[in-house]
Amino acid sequence: MTDRLKIAYSPCPNDTFVFHAWAHDTVPGAPPIDVTFADIDVTNGMAERGEFDVLKVSYAVLPWVLEEYALLPCGGALGRGCGPLVLTRGEGSAADLAGKTIAVPSERSTAYLLFRLWAATEIPGGVGEVKVLPFDEIMPAVRDGEVDAGLVIHEARFTFQNYGLHCLADMGEHWESTTGLPIPLGAIIAKRSLGAERLRELSDAIRTSVRMAWDDPAASRPYVLAHAQEMNPAVADQHIGLYVNEFTADLGEDGYAAVRGLLTRAAAEGLVPPLGPDALNPG
Structure with missing residues (x-):
């Protein structure tokens, strides 16, 4: 019997939509998986400690983990018009x-990396304290005056007005206007020790799972809503529509260019270690 792979991803609608078919053993020929749900700050830490076979992580954490993990060319979150927002009262x-x-949401998150690149030119002297909170606690903290501003991701783009908050800046707009590239947010990585053939199998399984979700969106809906933390179904649909796109099926040239661009710029600013020339290769 094939050992079950350990995979961790968030309970957010885009991840549950993407992985529904694979998690429910309906992808033909895909290796069986055991799923753990965890917030992005937790999965980033798991990757740095070498835990789990497959993980959804922030692109920003790649420079610290690519010796042990390979970036898979599918399943992640990139796009346009989907960047993190800076919210204030x-x-x-x-x-x-x-x-x-x-x-x-995490000091190793892509959101925070994009924020730091933006803040380097827009905030003289920089911010003061940076406080890490689970993403669903950030808007209440801003609303209640516990923090001066919040960097938000995911469905907060659609719901921040419900908290009476103001969008001070869109990190995605800044990134796209200065680079012309899509916004790299979340990556799927897998242990290099699994071997090149198994890594290709995992990529095929993810692509098939994505296509099955697109072909029959209703099939994944109960799974998506069961883990969506009481999210309005319409917001869940918006979330999926924004974050599950052609880059989820395959990074392609623009996707890889966006990842290299983000990490190269961040390394030039001293924010992350520099990547080796073959670091993003799966082999």
Whole structure:
């Protein structure tokens, strides 16, 4: 009997939509998996400790984990018009955040990396304290005055108005306007020790799972909503529509260019270690 692979991804609609078919053993020929749900800050830590066979992580964590893990060319989250937002209680300018406290979902998140690249040119002197919170706690913390601003991801793009909050800046708009590339957010990685053939099998399984979800969206709906933390079904649909796209099926040239561009720029600013020339190759 084939050993079951250990995989961890978030309970967010895009991940449960993408992995529904594989998680329910309906992808023909796919290796069986045991799923653990975890927030992105947790999975980033798992990757740094070498835990689990397959993980959904932030692209920002890749420079620390690519010796042990390979980037898979599918299953992740890239796109346009889907970047993290900086939210505040009232209107203002980026300069108003100088010395202030901002909540972020993870210090190794792509969102935070994009924020740091933006802040380097927009916030004189930089922010003050950076506070890591689970992403679903960030908007309440901003609303209640526990922090001065919040960096939000996922469905917060559709719901921040419900908290009476203001979008001070869109990190995705800044990235796209300065690079012309899609926004790299979440990556799927797998242990290199599994071997090149197994890594290709995993990529095939993910692509098939994505296509099955697109072909029959209703099949995954109960699974998606069961893990969506009481999210409005319409918001879940918006979430999937934004984050599951052609880059989920295959990174392609633009996808890889976006990943290299993000990590190269971040390394030039001293924010992450530099990547080797073959670091993104699966072999």
